[in-house]
Amino acid sequence: MTNFEEMGFTPGILKAIQELGFENPMPVQEKVIPLMLGGEADIIALAQTGTGKTAAFGLPLVQATDTEINNTQALILCPTRELCMQITGDLTDYARFTGKLKILAVYGGASIDNQIRGLKKGVHIIVATPGRLIDLIGRRAANLSSVTTVILDEADEMLNMGFLDSINEILEEVPHGRRTLLFSATMSKEITSIARKYMNNPVEITIGTKNSSADNVSHAYYLIHAKDKYKVLKRIADFEPDIYGIVFCRTRKETQEVASKLIDDGYNADALHGDLSQMQRDAVMQKFRVKNLQLLVATDVAARGLDVDDLTHIINYSLPDDTEVYTHRSGRTGRAGKTGISISLVHLRERHNLQQIERMVKKPFKAIPIPTGTEICGKQLFHWLKKLENVSTDHQEIEKFLPEIKEKLAGLDREELLKRVVSLQFDRFLDDYRNGEDIIDTVSDRENSFERSGRRGKREEYPGNYTRLFINLGKSDGFYPEQLIELVNTNTKGKKVPIGKIDLLKTFSFFEVESSYADELIAALSNATFMDRRVAVEIAQEKTDKPRTGEYSGKRPAKWSDRKPEKRSQGRSENKSRNYKRDSRFGKKDKKKNYSR
Ligand code: AMP
16 A cells, blocks of 8 residues: 655645645555656546545645646636535545635525636635636636636536536636546436546446445345334434434425424434425524434435434435436445444335346345334444543532441442432333333234345344243343343353344343244353343243243233233333433533424
8 A cells, every 4th residue: 555655745735744644545545646746637526525636636636736826727617515525625635735725615505796706816726616616717707718727526416406507618718638537426317428528538447346335335124114214213213313314305395394203302313305405404403414404304306415424314205216326325434534324214115226236336235123112122232331431520519428328328238229210210101111012013024024035024034033031131230232242242151143133121031033043042051140040941831821941920911922012111202302402412402402493
């Protein structure tokens, strides 16, 4: 691998690279930079967003620009105002230690007079959206006669947005001897035709596989009934307390509805769509960029150009009509060397569309089981415990109260105290998931198991049946999925025992194990202890007429396996809003603000 020092950059650029913290060139940079610095060739680079392409063309471009001459030497065309601003900002960073480089972003939706004034002062590099640039050319404010380099960034997006004619018109304005670079996530007939018409024997560079998704993005789906989509979305968010992602919807109406419901239910979410004013859109995007929002519910058009690097999730609440759009959506995660997941909520009738997308993306899509209520509660609990572990207690104010607190709680031993603290934090959450738990699980169990292209969902990774076991430990013993898995792992000496669905109750629980492991696991756990209690595990019976082993002595319903979790409690349904606020590192959600828009 070549490093930046060996690439032929001037000390000023190298210093900027160092300040930006770029240690090694990314693959697209390794390929594009030497070509740009070392020759005149036109370049087509097929690379997703987030692969470092701005620096790939921007660093050599800044170095090659002569700041002693007061004319426009380079033109960068890109699809959106946000991307314009992003590129302009990045190029300004690259030029921090070089001469006085003048870069101007011109885009629609902003005052054209200011842009005309800016152009009149003379700029070295114009970063433009095609529509606005045509306007400025028409008003003779933009003069492209001295441009020697043209860069078409996110060319496929520009074509998707209907800019083909504008691009043709602009390219006719630029002198023919120029150098042209074209960056695109996908290769299409239209891109090939632009290349043929305006480029001179371009060198083609592909990062990853042509038209495929980024390497570090995995693809998963839930096959569900349409009516359960929102519930599943909530489960994804609840199962991933640190989620930071975009939820893509098909229409503005759907976007607003989903966002409003999430906000109503206490999630840190907001909507981004075309019915909002530019100012409102900017405000939402900014909130999202600085992570004051965890979930951005957006239409494809509104989210174009939104540039965020560390998204953990892309959720396709609705599959896009155009399969290419899926590549753009999923390419928003797994950026800058990080990993990400693109999850699709697929309606039964949409299976066919999913297969089409899968073929285009050239990566397997994995059917994943919907997290159960108990899994979610366990995950949330441990997330909270982690925060508890790391919380700073260095407050003098607390010290003052400690003696009184100690006196008041003197009658509670450590275990009792822990139980109460956890209950305080979690009872509402647990209530939330008690009711309605099986509505979704039934659907996922039944329908996620469909066979598609020889693959099956996670449950089916282990062929064979599952046996439902009873264990004499429950939530009041501090027994949650993590404890169960740990108990199984420590007593089976690292054997990978496939565990299925887990149903935790107060004083006992049920869990499924792949049938061929059932006897072995029962034997292995028969001598085990949990918090000084002897563990008792046995196959869950349809009817119980003999006393159970272990310490469980409570009454059970006549038919264990028939008992549905939603009948266990009269708790609130999943659709009812939570009356607590989500506490997250993303800051508090301001409900009023969300509503007032
Ligand atoms: P881009 O594809 O140009 O939007 O870049 C995606 C992200 O990668 C941006 O946040 C860049 O700052 C970052 N980046 C670009 N080049 C490098 C590099 N060589 N090392 C680390 N990060 C980089």
